[in-house]
Amino acid sequence: MAFSQIKVLPTTPLEKLGRVGTNDVYIQKEGSQYTFFYKNIENKEDESIRNFSFKNVENDFENFYKIIIDGFNANPIYDIKLELPNDYVWLHYTKTTSKLGVQFMTTNKVTQSTGISQIMSVEDVKKLFEKI
Template identity: 35%
Template sequence: MKKIVLLFMCLFGISAFAQIKVLKNETLVEIGKDNSVGLYKKDDRFTINYQDLNTANLNTFRSFSFQNLNKDVSGLYELIANGFIDTPESNIVLELPNDIIELHFEKNYGTPTVQFIQYINKNRKYVGKSQFLNKKQIDKIFGKTSGKSALYEKTAAANNIHHNNMNYQQPVGQASPATPAPNENRKPRK
């Protein structure tokens, strides 16, 4: 009888371990990061991860994601870069599949900066805010200084999809964002 109970316990122990499955490790590629804001890529999906300064707990990290359809990553970078040159009078509103993002431009000590404001799940009640970022930090996050910006350009060309994933809503009286130049092999300015 002891042998049967021991055998039963061994079989039960093996079946308990058989319930654990090893999952594939998702490969996230870091395009760029500066302090608490980073841009990451998985397949054709891009995620901006940031430390939420709008909460009392500074260990809160939030993110928003979108696909690089129609070169949206380059378009977002150009939109921010143009905002540094000609500061918009009001926030630029971007509608993503799951969230609403506002680009808030402000001069801090005479330097143009941008802040991501996220309305989580398109609900104005839940708001996340990134730190203010200057042009040098944005270039680093979008991989312009390290050359990793080529990673997101290849993804858009491989997909060959002509749908727009982000809807840009310009403030009244603002010009539409400039389309990136067709020569994508240019070296970034220093």
């Protein structure tokens, strides 16, 4: 017995990496592609899940981590704007009562949709990238 309309396609397993909160921000890996998912806090009435992704070419995943961590040590503290294949990502650093944090602020190049993640501490970023 054969099914001429059904074809089994090879798949790449999805691997869920670090996360912050209850899926407020998390990373998913598929092959060499890393996708960052986050709850969009831009509109309190619609906390939809947004994402941005890039392939790990020339150690980009580790370089992204280093860029974020280095931003915490910059003096003066300033935002960092990154261009990814499909998105612009701003690393927005804020300091509140002696605590420093970073947010992802994104704009999709095609749809122009925007999003803002929750504020993450250095410890949150290390947890997200599985460094602790």
